[in-house]
Structures are given as structure tokens and as C-alpha cells.
Amino acid sequence: xxxxxxxxxxxxxxxxxxxxxxxxxxxxxxxxxxxxxxxxxxxxxxxxxxxxxxxxxxxxxxxxxxxxxxxxxxxxxxxxxxxxxxxxxxxxxxxxxxxxxxxxxxxxxxxxxxxxxxxxxxxxxxxxxxxxxx
Amino acid sequence: xxxxxxxxxxxxxxxxxxxxxxxxxxxxxxxxxxxxxxxxxxxxxxxxxxxxxxxxxxxxxxxxxxxxxxxxxxxxxxxxxxxxxxxxxxxxxxxxxxxxxxxxxxxxxxxxxxxxxxxxxxxxxxxxxxxxxxxxxxxxxxxxxxxxxxxxxxxxxxxxxxxxxxxxxxxxxxxxxxxxxxxxxxxxxxxxxxxxxxxxxxxxxxxxxxxxxxxxxxxxxxxxxxxxxxxxxxxxxxxxxxxxxxxxxxxxxxxxxxxxxxxxxxxxxxxxxxxxxxxxxxxxxxxxxxxxxxxxxxxxxxxxxxxxxxxxxxxxxxxxxxxxxxxxxxxxxxxxxxxxxxxxxxxxxxxxxxxxxxxxxxxxxxxxxxxxxxxxxxxxxxxxxxxxxxxxxxxxxxxxxxxxxxxxxxxxxxxxxxxxxxxxxxxxxxxxxxxxxxxxxxxxxxxxxxxxxxxxxxxxxxxxxxxxxxxxxxxxxxxxxxxxxxxxxxxxxxxxxxxxxxxxxxxxxxxxxxxxxxxxxxxxxxxxxxxxxxxxxxxxxxxxxxxxxxxxxxxxxxxxxxxxxxxxxxxxxxxxxxxxxxxxxxxxxxxxxxxxxxxxxxxxxxxxxxxxxxxxxxxxxxxxxxxxxxxxxxxxxxxxxxxxxxxxxxxxxxxxxxxxxxxxxxxxxxxxxxxxxxxxxxxxxxxxxxxxxxxxxxxxxxxxxxxxxxxxxxxxxxxxxxxxxxxxxxxxxxxxxxxxxxxxxxxxxxxxxxxxxxxxxxxxxxxxxxxxxxxxxxxxxxxxxxxxxxxxxxxxxxxxxxxxxxxxxxxxxxxxxxxxxx
Numbered sequence: 031x032x033x034x035x036x037x038x039x040x041x042x043x044x045x046x047x048x049x050x051x052x053x054x055x056x057x058x059x060x061x062x063x064x065x066x067x068x069x070x071x072x073x074x075x076x077x078x079x080x081x082x083x084x085x086x087x088x089x090x091x092x093x094x095x096x097x098x099x100x101x102x103x104x105x106x107x108x109x110x111x112x113x114x115x116x117x118x119x120x121x122x123x124x125x126x127x128x129x130x131x132x133x134x135x136x137x138x139x140x141x142x143x144x145x146x147x148x149x150x151x152x153x154x155x156x157x158x159x160x161x162x163x164x
Numbered sequence: 165x166x167x168x169x170x171x172x173x174x175x176x177x178x179x180x181x182x183x184x185x186x187x188x189x190x191x192x193x194x195x196x197x198x199x200x201x202x203x204x205x206x207x208x209x210x211x212x213x214x215x216x217x218x219x220x221x222x223x224x225x226x227x228x229x230x231x232x233x234x235x236x237x238x239x240x241x242x243x244x245x246x247x248x249x250x251x252x253x254x255x256x257x258x259x260x261x262x263x264x265x266x267x268x269x270x271x272x273x274x275x276x277x278x279x280x281x282x283x284x285x286x287x288x289x290x291x292x293x294x295x296x297x298x299x300x301x302x303x304x305x306x307x308x309x310x311x312x313x314x315x316x317x318x319x320x321x322x323x324x325x326x327x328x329x330x331x332x333x334x335x336x337x338x339x340x341x342x343x344x345x346x347x348x349x350x351x352x353x354x355x356x357x358x359x360x361x362x363x364x365x366x367x368x369x370x371x372x373x374x375x376x377x378x379x380x381x382x383x384x385x386x387x388x389x390x391x392x393x394x395x396x397x398x399x400x401x402x403x404x405x406x407x408x409x410x411x412x413x414x415x416x417x418x419x420x421x422x423x424x425x426x427x428x429x430x431x432x433x434x435x436x437x438x439x440x441x442x443x444x445x446x447x448x449x450x451x452x453x454x455x456x457x458x459x460x461x462x463x464x465x466x467x468x469x470x471x472x473x474x475x476x477x478x479x480x481x482x483x484x485x486x487x488x489x490x491x492x493x494x495x496x497x498x499x500x501x502x503x504x505x506x507x508x509x510x511x512x513x514x515x516x517x518x519x520x521x522x523x524x525x526x527x528x529x530x531x532x533x534x535x536x537x538x539x540x541x542x543x544x545x546x547x548x549x550x551x552x553x554x555x556x557x558x559x560x561x562x563x564x565x566x567x568x569x570x571x572x573x574x575x576x577x578x579x580x581x582x583x584x585x586x587x588x589x590x591x592x593x594x595x596x597x598x599x600x601x602x603x604x605x606x607x608x609x610x611x612x613x614x615x616x617x618x619x620x621x622x623x624x625x626x627x628x629x630x631x632x633x634x635x636x637x638x639x640x641x642x643x644x645x646x647x648x649x650x651x652x653x654x655x656x657x658x659x660x661x662x663x664x665x666x667x668x669x670x671x672x673x674x675x676x677x678x679x680x681x682x683x684x685x686x687x688x689x690x691x692x693x694x695x696x697x698x699x700x701x702x703x704x705x706x707x708x709x710x711x712x713x714x715x716x717x718x719x720x721x722x723x724x725x726x727x728x729x730x731x732x733x734x735x736x737x738x739x740x741x742x743x744x745x746x747x748x749x750x751x752x753x754x755x756x757x758x759x760x761x762x763x764x765x766x767x768x769x770x771x772x773x774x775x776x777x778x779x780x781x782x783x784x785x786x787x788x789x790x791x792x793x794x795x796x797x798x799x800x801x802x803x804x805x806x807x808x809x810x811x812x813x814x815x816x817x818x819x820x821x822x823x824x825x826x827x828x829x830x831x832x833x834x835x836x837x838x839x840x841x842x843x844x845x846x847x848x849x850x851x852x853x854x855x856x857x858x859x860x861x862x863x864x865x866x867x868x869x870x871x872x873x874x875x876x877x878x879x880x881x882x883x884x885x886x887x888x889x890x891x892x893x894x895x896x897x898x899x900x901x902x903x904x905x906x907x908x909x910x911x912x913x914x915x916x917x918x919x920x921x922x923x924x925x926x927x928x929x930x931x932x933x934x935x936x937x938x939x940x941x942x943x944x945x946x947x948x949x950x951x952x953x954x955x956x957x958x959x960x961x962x963x964x965x966x967x968x969x970x971x972x973x974x975x976x977x978x979x980x981x982x983x984x985x986x
Binding site: 038040041044047114115117118135138139140142 | 758761762763765766768769770772773776811815
């Protein structure tokens with residue numbers, strides 16, 4: 031199960047379109063802002079991966095990341111930033127807060143589809159996380 | 165002139181002489197007048213009838229006239245009228261005497277005897293009634309002639325005639341004195357005693373009145389001879405008469421007989437005469453001795469004078485002034501000169517006996533006037549004069565010597581030409597100094613430290629506010645003009661001057677009109693032989709204008725500084741505002757670019773999804789979708805450019821050593837990978853290094869090489885060169901291609917963002933690249949420019965300072981102003 035935190039509905043749709051191609055779309059939860067994302071993470075069942083945008087209403091992506099890493103329960107949860115910003119400062123800040131990966135949203139749909147596939151395959155199948163994280 | 169001299173002598177005549185003439189005249193007038201009145205009144209005829217020997221009428225008239233004449237001729241200074249009256253009276257006397265005498269001689273009666281008064285015939289000792297006797301008539305004849313001669317200025321004859329009268333009358337006089345009747349009672353010798361007295365007085369008076377001739381001349385002389393005459397004359401004249409009278413009296417009284425009487429007379433006469441002679445002789449001897457001593461003294465004095473005359477350094481001469489007909493001095497003759505004369509006079513010694521006109525023909529007339537005045541007035545003069553004819557200055561003393569009529573002047577003089585020239589030179593030099601001082605508005609002063617009195621120029625007093633030269637100036641007066649608060653500084657300046665010898669002070673003075681002025685004084689001490697300061701002399705300026713200018717300058721400097729500070733502050737405020745605005749703008753640019761990405765992605769994503777998802781679109785619709793996608797991608801690269809440009813400005817410089825060669829090769833490698841089909845020759849100079857931010861300089865090379873790659877697309881082969889040129893302290897790097905180039909006419913907009921030299925279809929691009937390059941180079945304090953020609957390739961140069969380690973930021977105004985993002 032993937033938690034996609036994205037406020038732009040167009041982008042949500044495009045992301046789902048890309049994930050659909052790799053049969054990953056049915057396992058996607060979408061949060062429209064930071065506080066909604068945090069609510070999802072309070073649920074008993076945790077997602078296997080969080081795809082987090084930085085620019086979010088209410089609670090920002092970096093704040094969400096910070097909280098994830100601050101809680102015992104979610105501190106090893108794989109978080110991938112999926113942002114349209116390629117600013118060095120954003121990248122640096124994200125890694126400081128313990129992000130697992132930082133991906134600049136490709137403009138080309140094909141590229142985005144590729145990226146989605148790689149992320150899904152890698153984080154959901156290949157990657158192993160500590161058992162306690164589940 | 166002579167009349168003046170005689171009157172002078174009149175005054176000098178002894179009183180006895182002056183009064184003697186007066187007394188003689190008076191006696192004659194009284195006796196004559198008395199007897200005339202006696203005859204006219206009838207008293208005399210009665211005395212005659214009684215047997216008395218009477219003075220006759222004509223004798224009385226003659227005595228009266230002669231007395232008056234003598235009175236009239238008493239002094240030499242007489243008017244002509246007086247002279248003619250005297251002459252007439254004298255002639256009358258002469259004629260009365262002469263006519264009476266001829267009556268006696270020729271025994272006839274011309275009738276003059278009884279003219280005024282009658283006498284009875286048979287009067288005692290009278291030849292004819294009322295006729296005066298022969299001695300009287302002869303005496304009056306001579307006396308009349310004598311008086312006429314006196315009036316006629318024939319004095320010698322007058323004296324002779326006077327003496328004759330005295331001698332003639334001596335006979336009856338002795339007769340009366342010694343009682344010898346025969347001497348006055350006989351018909352031939354008859355004469356009354358009043359006539360004797362009158363004639364004796366008149367004869368003596370006539371001798372006395374002629375002082376300058378005959379016996380009186382000698383008697384009045386102020387020498388041994390005159391003295392002798394004066395002393396002996398009364399003795400020789402009166403002594404025998406007196407002794408004779410005494411003998412007669414003694415004999416008459418029966419004291420002694422005639423023989424003893426004669427012996428007594430002779431003894432007394434010789435005894436008294438010898439005694440008197442002895443006394444006179446010893447007197448004369450003493451006088452002669454005194455005179456000899458005086459002569460010796462004179463000789464000594466002359467010798468002394470002569471020695472002085474010969475040896476003195478001054479020139480000396482005695483001259484005789486020469487006058488022309490009109491009495492004006494026109495020349496002089498040298499009588500004596502001393503040896504120094506030639507030295508000072510610049511005239512040869514042979515000048516003695518010659519006139520000055522012979523020696524110096526064109527001598528100025530004023531010299532004659534000057535010495536002529538001395539000769540005429542007797543007033544000595546001192547002179548300092550220049551003779552133009554001799555071109556010399558003389559200083560001298562001139563005095564009249566000898567008798568006034570000699571016109572002699574003695575002159576003692578020095579040639580002072582050298583001294584005068586020195587004085588003149590000094591005066592000229594002082595004048596020049598003074599003029600120079602006036603020329604620069606400088607007052608001069610010289611203060612005597614003992615008296616505290618200063619001499620100075622007019623300008624000095626003007627600097628203290630006076631139009632006119634002040635009568636006296638002292639240090640105290642100067643200090644009174646100085647403002648009270650500036651006085652201690654002057655005292656201090658004088659204290660310093662006593663140590664260093666130099667005086668300097670600047671102070672304020674109050675002019676008499678109340679205005680305040682700045683003065684500057686400089687001076688130097690002068691010392692005497694003992695090293696004591698005696699004078700301080702120097703200059704003084706009015707420096708009011710300079711001081712005012714200084715004050716004005718200080719004020720304007722102050723104002724300028726305030727303005728500059730104000731300006732600085734304003735610039736800083738403005739800069740801060742501008743920086744804030746810049747930051748806001750940068751943030752805005754970033755934010756806009758960033759936010760534009762999201763919709764772009766949506767646009768592109770869905771248009772692509774459309775193309776992939778369905779076959780429902782025909783070719784035309786697909787073409788439109790493709791156009792949308794191209795436009796979307798172009799917009800994306802524009803926003804990327806924006807972000808890149810703003811990033812170049814926003815990020816801090818991380819300065820270090822940069823290997824440009826390596827970066828260039830990497831860039832070229834990426835380009836070859838992206839477009840392997842392009843045939844491009846690339847030459848990168850090895851070892852290119854610079855100091856700067858590696859990431860930003862990488863962006864520079866990426867843009868420049870990327871451009872070269874892009875614009876050389878049509879060339880086979882395309883050639884790209886990356887290298888350096890050295891320009892002193894800065895390294896110049898260049899990127900050259902043989903591509904499309906551009907027209908240099910548009911080069912000034914080359915680095916303006918979004919400005920493009922080629923159209924999009926030919927060479928696609930955003931117009932951001934070169935703007936980015938310029939911004940980066942600007943942040944490194946470097947310079948970038950280009951050279952190109954259409955279709956002949958382009959070369960881009962950039963220059964970086966060698967030791968550029970400066971960390972610049974967004975705030976740095978080094979970035980160029982042609983950036984629309986700012």
C-alpha cells in the first residue's frame with residue numbers, strides 16, 4: 031500500500047495513471063494535505079511507502095517528514111519526496127530530516143511513468159524494512 | 165657808505181671833542197649876541213665913553229655868525245640847505261673881517277663900522293669910531309675863510325686857518341693874562357678881551373670839528389702816538405702859560421725879583437716837562453713791550469693757524485667775491501688754498517690768483533649767490549650742496565673775513581660725494597624695499613626694544629586702520645589695538661622670539677572705526693655686540709581675507725561633509741530598499757517559475773495521455789496535441805532558465821580553485837552524448853585554471869560551449885575552441901566557434917535576458933543563457949564581451965581577476981544593471 035500525499039488533483043490523477051500502468055494504482059491512498067497524511071499514518075495499518083510532495087496546504091511536506099521520523103512507530107517508514115522543486119536547499123533539508131529518496135517530478139508523462147514504476151518496484155518489492163516498522 | 169662810516173666815527177668821538185665844538189660855538193654866540201645887544205641898546209656906547217675898551221658892533225656880529233656857522237657844521241652829515249646857509253654866513257664873516265682889515269691897511273672909511281650902532285669919536289684904543297681892531301679883523305677874515313673851507317669840505321685848509329687864528333689871538337691873550345697892556349692896547353694891536361675869548365673859542369672849535377684831519381686826527385688815534393699827544397698837548401700848551409702867569413703874579417707881589425723869577429720859571433718848566441716826558445716815555449716803553457708780546461703771540465697764532473691750515477683734512481680757501489656793475493656776485497678769485505683743497509675741490513693747486521670761472525666755466529650761479537650773500541651780510545652759513553658741473557657733493561662752512569669792503573670769504577669744506585652716493589644708494593634701496601613692500605601690501609616696522617618706539621611705513625599704520633601716518637607708534641599702542649584675548653599670544657610670541665630670534669604671530673586688531681581685522685606679523689631680532697637684543701624689525705600683513713576664506717572653507721567643508729554623510733545615509737537606505745525589492749523580486753521570480761511548473765506538467769501529462777490512450781483522434785487533432793506539447797516544453801525550458809538565472813544570483817559564492825579545462829571537457833562530452841550525429845572538432849586548451857565558484861563557472865562554460873555547439877550546427881566540420889589569452893593580472897578565457905555568428909550592431913543587447921539574435925525556428929533557445937553568463941562573471945568582478953560577424957563565427961571572452969576570493973552575494977551590486985529580473 032502506497033500513501034500519495036499530493037494537493038494538486040491533476041497530479042494525483044497523472045500519478046495514478048502512471049502507477050496504473052504497473053498495476054499499482056489500486057493500492058494507492060491519497061492524502062490531499064499534510065494533516066490528512068498524518069491522520070492516515072495514525073491508522074493501525076501503515077503504508078509500505080509514502081510519496082510526499084513538499085508544497086502542501088496546512089502542514090508542509092517537510093513537517094510531515096519530520097513527524098514521521100519523530101514517531102517510534104513510523105521512524106523507519108520509507109519516504110520518497112516527489113517534488114517539482116530541484117532546489118538544492120529543498121534536497122538538502124529533506125535528506126537532513128531523513129528522507130529515503132528524492133525524486134524531481136519529470137515533466138514528460140513517459141518519464142514520470144518510468145519513475146513511478148521504478149519507485150514501486152524498488153520500494154514495494156525489493157526493499158526490506160525492519161520488521162518492527164510494520 | 166662813507167657817510168655811514170663817518171657817523172659811526174662821530175659816535176666814537178670822545179665827549180670832550182663833541183662837546184668842545186658845542187661849547188666853543190656857544191661862547192662865540194653868547195659873546196657876539198651880548199655885545200650886539202649892548203650896542204643896539206646903547207649900553208656899549210656909554211661904556212665906551214667911560215673909557216672901556218669895547219668889543220665893536222661888527223665884531224659882535226661876526227662872532228655871532230661864526231658861532232652859528234660852526235654850530236651848523238658841527239656834524240659832517242648835513243643837508244645841502246644847511247651847508248649853503250653855513251657858507252653864506254662864513255662869507256659874511258670873511259667879508260666883514262676883510263673890509264675892516266682893508267680900512268686899517270689903506271686908511272679909508274667905507275662906512276661899515278657905524279652901520280648898526282654909533283660910537284662917539286675918541287674911544288679908547290680905537291682907530292675910527294666903532295671899528296674893530298686889526299687883530300680881530302684879520303682873525304675874522306681867516307676864520308670866515310676857514311669856516312667856508314669847512315663847509316666846502318676843504319678840511320685841511322680849514323684846520324690850518326683855525327690854527328692861524330689861535331696863534332694870532334695868543335698874543336693879546338697872553339697880554340691880558342700877564343698884564344702887558346702893549347699887547348692889546350696899542351692902536352695896531354687893540355682888541356677887547358671878549359673878542360679874544362670869542363676868537364680863541366672859534367679857532368679851537370674849528371680845529372676840533374675837523375677830527376679826521378690835522379692835529380685832531382692824530383690826537384684821536386687809538387695808539388701810542390695819539391695817547392702821547394692827548395697827554396702832552398695840555399701840558400705843552402698850558403704849562404708855560406700857567407707858569408708864566410704865576411711868575412708874573414709872584415713878581416707883582418714882590419716875592420722875588422725878575423732874575424729869580426726867570427730862574428724859577430725855567431726850573432719849574434724843565435722839571436715838570438722832564439717828569440711828564442719820563443712818565444710818557446715809560447708808558448710808551450710798556451706799550452711797546454706789550455705790543456712786541458702781542459706780535460709774538462700773533463706770530464705763534466699765525467704759525468698755529470698755518471700748521472692747521474696746511475694739515476687739516478678739510479679743504480680750506482679764502483676767496484674774494486667779484487661783483488658785476490649791478491652789484492650782483494658773478495665770480496670769485498682764489499686768494500689762498502690749503503693742500504687739502506685740491507683733494508676735496510677737484511681743482512688743481514694753480515688755481516690761486518685765478519677766478520673760479522676760469523677753473524670751472526659752467527659752475528652754477530647759485531654758488532656765487534650763496535657766497536656773495538656771506539660777503540655782503542657777514543652772516544656765516546653752513547651748506548650741503550651738489551655741483552652738477554663738478555658732479556660732486558660738498559659740505560662746508562663759509563664766513564666773511566677781513567673788512568666788509570674786502571668781500572673776502574673763507575670756506576672750510578669737505579667733498580662728501582661718496583657719502584652722499586652711499587646715502588642715495590641706501591635711500592634708493594630703502595625706497596625700492598618700501599615700494600616692494602607696498603606692492604605686496606606689506607607694512608614694515610622696526611621696534612627699538614629700549615625705547616619701545618617703532619619706526620614704520622605708512623602701510624603699517626593703514627593695517628592698523630589709520631589713513632594717515634601716526635606721529636608716534638610704540639609696542640604699547642600696538643597692543644592696545646589687539647583684542648584682549650589675543651594679547652597673551654603676542655606676549656608668548658615675544659618670549660619665543662627672545663629665545664629663537666624669530667617673531668611670528670597672527671592676531672586680531674580693532675580698527676579705530678571698530679571693525680576687527682586679522683594681522684600677521686613676522687620679525688627678526690637684532691643684537692648688539694654684547695648679544696643683547698636691541699631691535700626687532702619685520703613685516704606685517706592684513707590677512708583678514710585669508711582668514712575669512714579659511715573660515716568659509718571650513719564651513720563649506722563641514723557642510724560638504726554633512727551633505728556627504730546625508731547622501732551616504734540616503735544611498736544606504738535606498739540600497740537597502742533596493743536590496744529588499746530585489747529579494748522580493750527574486751523570490752517572486754522563483755515562486756512564479758516554480759508554481760508554473762505544476763500546471764505545465766499537468767498540461768503536458770494529459771496531452772500525452774490523450775495521444776497514447778486513444779486512436780479516436782485524426783491526424784489533425786494529433787498535430788494540435790503535438791503543438792500543445794511543444795509549447796509546453798518551451799515554456800518549461802523558459803521557467804528552467806528563470807530558475808537558473810535567479811539561482812545564479814541567490815546562491816552564495818563558494819570560491820575555490822577551478823579546473824576549467826576539466827569542466828569544458830565534461831560539457832563537450834555531454835553534448836557529444838546528447839547529439840552523437842554532430843561532427844564537431846573541439847579544441848580545449850589544457851591546464852586552464854581560475855579562482856571562483858566551480859558550480860557557477862561550470863554553468864558559464866555550459867552555456868557558452870552549448871551556444872557554440874548549437875550555432876555551429878550548419879558547419880562541416882564545426883570547430884569549437886576553448887582557450888586563454890593573458891592580459892596582465894587578469895586571465896581572459898574565450899570560447900570560439902565557426903558558426904552562424906551575428907551582427908555586432910546588435911551586440912549591446914547580447915546579454916539582455918530573453919533577447920535573441922536568431923529566430924526560434926532556426927536556432928531554438930530561451931535567451932537566458934548569456935544573461936546567466938554575464939551575471940556569474942559579474943559576481944566574480946570579471947568582464948564578458950563578444951566579437952562576431954554574421955556567418956563568420958563568434959568568440960565570447962570572459963575575464964576573471966586572478967586572486968578573486970571575494971564572497972559576493974545577491975546583495976552585491978556588481979551584477980549588471982541590464983537584468984530585467986532585478
